[in-house]
Amino acid sequence: MVPRRMLDSRRNVALACALSALAGYVDAIGFLHLGGLFVSFMSGNSTRLGVSLTEGEWSSAAASLGLIALFVIGAAAGSLIVLGRGVNRQPWILLAEAVLLAIAALCHAFGFSNAAVAGIVLAMGLENAVFQIHGGAGLGLTYVTGALVKVGQLAAVALTGGDRWGWASNLLLWAALVAGSLCGAAAYHWINLAAIWFAAGAALALSAILAVTVHR
Numbered sequence: 001m002v003p004r005r006m007l008d009s010r011r012n013v014a015l016a017c018a019l020s021a022l023a024g025y026v027d028a029i030g031f032l033h034l035g036g037l038f039v040s041f042m043s044g045n046s047t048r049l050g051v052s053l054t055e056g057e058w059s060s061a062a063a064s065l066g067l068i069a070l071f072v073i074g075a076a077a078g079s080l081i082v083l084g085r086g087v088n089r090q091p092w093i094l095l096a097e098a099v100l101l102a103i104a105a106l107c108h109a110f111g112f113s114n115a116a117v118a119g120i121v122l123a124m125g126l127e128n129a130v131f132q133i134h135g136g137a138g139l140g141l142t143y144v145t146g147a148l149v150k151v152g153q154l155a156a157v158a159l160t161g162g163d164r165w166g167w168a169s170n171l172l173l174w175a176a177l178v179a180g181s182l183c184g185a186a187a188y189h190w191i192n193l194a195a196i197w198f199a200a201g202a203a204l205a206l207s208a209i210l211a212v213t214v215h216r
Contacts, residue, residue, distance in 0.1 A: 011213075012131070013169045015090075016141060017176040018206060019127060023142035024180025026101075026199050029188045030120055037063060039117065040124035040142035042071050067121055074100075074125020082132045093130050094207035097123045101200035108193040116193060123203075147173040 023040050030039030038044045045064045052061035081096065082089050104119030124142045131141070147170040154167035187195035 013172065015206070015210070016131065016169075017172050018202075019130060019141045020144065020173045021176040021180035021183075022199060022202050022206075023124060023127060024177035024182075025184035025187070025202075026120060026124060026180075026196070027142065027177075028181035028184030029193065029195050029199075030117065032185060032188045033193055034063075034117065037067060039067065039121045040071070040127075042068050043143065043145065067117075070118055070121040071125040074122035075128055076125075077122070078126035078129025079132060081126075082129050090130050091207045091211040093126060094203050094210060097126050098200050098203035098207055100126065101196055101203055105194060105196040105200055108196065113193070116196070120196060141173075144174045144177050147171075 027038055027040040031037070037048060045067050049061055049064035049068070052058075052064060077096070078093055081093050100119045100123035104116040104123070107113075107116040107119060128141055150170040151167045151174070154163070154170065157166060158164050184195065184199075187198060
């Protein structure tokens with residue numbers, strides 16, 4: 001598994017940014033498809049859940065709660081992979097993510113839109129286990145609120161004589177997610193939910209790259 005300081009190497013920063021971009025891409029597609037709900041940003045869905053309950057919009061509340069539950073299930077599945085036998089579980093997590101995204105794309109192709117969304121949300125929850133420390137928490141990759149908090153905190157450290165560039169890797173995570181969301185929105189407007197095929201291919205490619213580098 002990765003070291004406890006997860007963004008302390010170029011390899012980890014590059015991988016984290018690639019996965020953050022992938023999450024942004026998928027989340028933009030989900031946001032447009034669901035009309036304002038998210039497939040990876042559960043803070044937004046939690047806020048929507050509370051507002052919907054207050055306004056008596058029961059179907060919207062149920063949709064928000066369902067997405068949150070699926071995300072948690074996906075995160076648990078990713079953790080089970082991490083906690084399984086063997087070391088260097090990252091390629092397996094990304095392979096599972098690629099399979100879920102491919103299944104989601106197939107479900108869309110055959111007209112099962114709800115099943116497609118479910119597969120996407122499970123994949124996003126699962127992705128957050130890529131940098132999970134064995135037996136503990138990891139680095140969130142499908143949301144960047146924590147990364148932006150760290151940018152501010154580490155910028156303050158830099159201003160008071162600490163590491164001058166400690167904030168940069170977290171800012172890159174945010175920028176990667178924004179760039180991914182731009183691409184995802186453009187792809188959705190082009191080919192609708194079929195754009196998930198590109199995300200599945202990207203996850204599969206990252207899995208293969210990690211498998212080769214880990215083997216070496």
